[in-house]
Amino acid sequence: MNAVHALYRDETSLTRAVSAPFSFKEFCKKVDNVAKKNGYTIEFDIPYRDLGFTGNPNKEMVQIYPTLNCLVNLTETPFFVVDLDEVDHVHFERVTYMSKAFDIVLVNKDFSKQPWRIDMIPNGDKDAVQEWLTDMEITYTEGPMNLNWKQIMNTVKDDDRFYQDTEEDEVTEKEAGWEFLRMFGRDDEEEENQDEDDSEFSEAKEDSEPSDDESEVDNYESEEESDDYDEEAEEELEEQGMDWDDMEAEAALHDKRKRRHDEDEPPRSRKGSKRRR
Secondary structure (H helix, E strand, O other), X not given: OHHHHHHHHHHHHHHHHHHHHHHHHHHHHHHHHXXXXXXXXXXXXXXXXXXXXXEEOOOOOEEEEEOOOEEEEOOOOOOEEEEHHHEEEEEEEOOXXXXXXXXXXXXXXXXXXOOEEEEEEEHHHHHHHHHHHHHOOOOEEEOOOOOOHHHHHHHHHOOOOOOOOEOOOOOOEOOOHHHHHHHOOHHHHHHHHHHHXXXXXXXXXXXXXXXXXXXXXXXXXXXXXXXXXXXXHHHHHHHHOOOHHHHHHHHHHHHHHHHHHHHHOOXXXXXXXXXXX
């Protein structure tokens, strides 16, 4: 008997799963007809399931799906529905290398209203969410900390030149719109750029300075050139001749050698002086 009930439940579940899309389609048609009779236009949206991600919009982790016009969760109460036409900007909070999750804040175009929040989104979904925002032409920024949005919205609400890049004097420059949010975490980017510049300068400096081996070779070559130059100079001096003192010393030495040679040489006999035997 239990097996029969189990089989019946399985068949019922399968029938509902197959008929659910058709039932929803019929429901959409009926709602659309009623809306038209009362002068309203209703457009049904379909969620992009491949872009879905988990997050916490209402103190509970749920599955959130982007659609063409909204960002929704309709499986858990209270339902979470954000009309993208009412979103002015999106800011990503707690974006660091150490954290495993981040939060997003969807700023309402009506600055008198507080933004929507979705917390604890896994880091692996950040690139997909940002690509989706880019496709929807919604600007976004990111930073490493949670911000005081109540204070931010009060300041933005009272700024008549919020979207201008100058102050009231039209001379003093300032961040236009939500660009000031990029200041949070901009120091890291500036340090990275500075490190890159330093590394490029160091590489250029290393290229311009000769290495130790090259300097040793250059010194060795310069020493050889110096020795060659000295030898050439001595040869030139020899070709040019000796000075007066050297010439006198050389002459005196030559005379001394000649006298010694004459004393050592035996006297020559006169011609015909030898006795004939």
